[in-house]
Amino acid sequence: MPVPTLYEWAGGMPAIERLTTVFYQHVLKDPLLQPIFANMPADHPQHVAWWLAEVFGGPAAYTGPYGGSHQSMMSKHLGRHLTEEQRVRWTHMIAAAADEAGLPTDPEFRSAFVAYIEWGTRIAVIMSQPGMELPEKPEPMPHWGWGQAIPPEYATAKIEEPA
Numbered sequence: 001m002p003v004p005t006l007y008e009w010a011g012g013m014p015a016i017e018r019l020t021t022v023f024y025q026h027v028l029k030d031p032l033l034q035p036i037f038a039n040m041p042a043d044h045p046q047h048v049a050w051w052l053a054e055v056f057g058g059p060a061a062y063t064g065p066y067g068g069s070h071q072s073m074m075s076k077h078l079g080r081h082l083t084e085e086q087r088v089r090w091t092h093m094i095a096a097a098a099d100e101a102g103l104p105t106d107p108e109f110r111s112a113f114v115a116y117i118e119w120g121t122r123i124a125v126i127m128s129q130p131g132m133e134l135p136e137k138p139e140p141m142p143h144w145g146w147g148q149a150i151p152p153e154y155a156t157a158k159i160e161e162p163a
């Protein structure tokens with residue numbers, strides 16, 4: 001029996017669109033995050049839904065019809081000088097939005113979901129710091145699964161399965 005992707009387990013595109021819709025509704029009312037997102041285009045929640053869907057094993061909606069890439073996503077965070085406090089608020093609010101949007105609450109799904117959010121938000125903060133530039137060699141889209149993350153320098157090493 002094939003293991004479902006995180007995208008399928010989450011409930012597909014409708015569930016992920018519900019997630020980003022409720023998330024940004026709350027973000028726009030949050031004193032710490034509202035100033036950062038005050039001028040976001042109306043379709044920003046949709047673009048982030050496409051991004052998350054693709055990362056979680058769904059269709060290539062972000063890199064396909066929309067024409068986005070990991071590089072273009074990172075470029076949106078350049079120069080924004082995001083703080084750790086803002087990052088933490090973002091992570092807490094998207095976890096709460098996952099509850100509100102009715103995403104699955106099982107520990108395995110939430111563990112994988114939060115792992116990606118922790119990883120992704122830290123990259124957003126790193127890319128947003130003064131003087132940061134896009135990498136010369138574009139990085140591929142991340143694809144997140146159920147398993148645990150490992151440090152990048154070990155990324156090509158074989159993961160030992162527990163006995």
Ligand code: HEM
Pocket residue numbers: 033036037039040041044047048051052068072073076077080082086087090116117118119120121124125
């Ligand atoms: C897992 C973490 C994150 C993901 C997956 C993510 C995803 C994205 C994506 C896909 C875009 C580009 C949307 C487009 O193509 O138009 C974007 C833009 C942006 N992100 Fe993030 N992001 C993350 C973390 C953060 C954090 C922590 C902040 C701030 C606290 C942030 C602030 C922004 C802003 C301000 C934009 C530009 C919005 C605009 O066009 O005005 N992001 N993000």
